[in-house]
Amino acid sequence: MKKREEPLGSLEHIVMLAVMRLGSDAYGMTVRREIENATGRDMSIGAVYATLVRLESKGFIKSHTGEPTAERGGRAKRYFRTTAEGEGALRNTRAIIEKMSAGLKGLQVT
Amino acid sequence: MRHQLPHVALWILSRLVSEGEREPLVGDLAEEYALRASAVSSSAALKWCLRQVWASVPAVLWARLTRVPWISTIGVALLAYIAVGVVELTVNRATAYNPLGMLITFPMVVAIGYVAAGVRRSAPLVLAGMMLIAVTAMTLLADEAVPAWYRVAYFFVGPVAAFIGTALRSLRSR
Numbered sequence: 001m002k003k004r005e006e007p008l009g010s011l012e013h014i015v016m017l018a019v020m021r022l023g024s025d026a027y028g029m030t031v032r033r034e035i036e037n038a039t040g041r042d043m044s045i046g047a048v049y050a051t052l053v054r055l056e057s058k059g060f061i062k063s064h065t066g067e068p069t070a071e072r073g074g075r076a077k078r079y080f081r082t083t084a085e086g087e088g089a090l091r092n093t094r095a096i097i098e099k100m101s102a103g104l105k106g107l108q109v110t
Numbered sequence: 111m112r113h114q115l116p117h118v119a120l121w122i123l124s125r126l127v128s129e130g131e132r133e134p135l136v137g138d139l140a141e142e143y144a145l146r147a148s149a150v151s152s153s154a155a156l157k158w159c160l161r162q163v164w165a166s167v168p169a170v171l172w173a174r175l176t177r178v179p180w181i182s183t184i185g186v187a188l189l190a191y192i193a194v195g196v197v198e199l200t201v202n203r204a205t206a207y208n209p210l211g212m213l214i215t216f217p218m219v220v221a222i223g224y225v226a227a228g229v230r231r232s233a234p235l236v237l238a239g240m241m242l243i244a245v246t247a248m249t250l251l252a253d254e255a256v257p258a259w260y261r262v263a264y265f266f267v268g269p270v271a272a273f274i275g276t277a278l279r280s281l282r283s284r
Contacts, residue, residue, distance in 0.1 A: 029138035045142075046166020049127070049135050050173035057177075065134075071144055073115065075137030 007093040014039065015051045016090055019061055019080050027077040028052065052080055060086030115140040116156055119163045126170045187236035190226040194219055194241065207260050216271050223275020234272040241268035
């Protein structure tokens with residue numbers, strides 16, 4: 001049976017896009033910064049991590065641990081990257097938004 | 111000059127997040143703190159850091175709760191139980207344990223069960239159990255202000271209403 005593809009929540013959508021944009025440099029704080037720079041939204045690091053962990057449990061992203069660095073007090077980074085399933089969920093969410101917005105006046109992004 | 115994350119922030123975060131997230135999350139915060147402290151000032155970095163920790167509390171707590179299914183089920187059932195309590199108190203204050211009050215309360219408990227089942231499917235089951243325990247305790251403690259028929263009726267009305275709420279939710283999701 002084919003698994004039903006659920007669209008991403010708005011926060012999940014934004015975090016997934018940030019992870020994708022950052023590529024190999026996607027970890028908690030860079031994801032937070034990327035969202036802040038792109039949207040002006042001051043997201044807490046806790047909310048970013050909670051979303052990243054949720055996305056990982058859904059199989060939409062994968063993580064691996066980097067090397068510890070001195071600037072982080074000897075703590076390692078946890079890098080994230082999107083999976084094929086996650087990119088499918090992004091396409092699905094985008095398709096839904098585009099279908100729902102089609103033909104509606106006043107929704108053009110300037 | 112090396113800037114270190116304030117101990118208070120470390121302490122709060124280390125108690126909130128799970129072990130797997132602790133190191134990367136605290137490390138991220140330490141990195142950004144050091145960056146802001148050298149770029150702006152230590153006090154501005156401290157303010158930012160404490161604001162981040164404070165703003166992270168609800169998200170981190172909620173994430174931890176929802177990751178343990180039985181805890182979130184009990185949490186939802188408890189919230190539903192409080193809602194039932196509020197409904198019951200309000201209705202009984204207006205109707206003074208009149209059967210009409212029971213008729214008003216019943217659909218409201220069904221609605222609460224319906225909403226609870228939407229959040230956690232087995233929450234109304236726990237809610238029904240909580241109501242049975244509460245009615246049993248009320249009966250054993252023999253509060254004279256509550257009529258006997260009301261207690262007996264509530265043995266059925268509360269749990270049945272919660273189950274109907276679950277059934278309606280299941281019907282809708284089919």
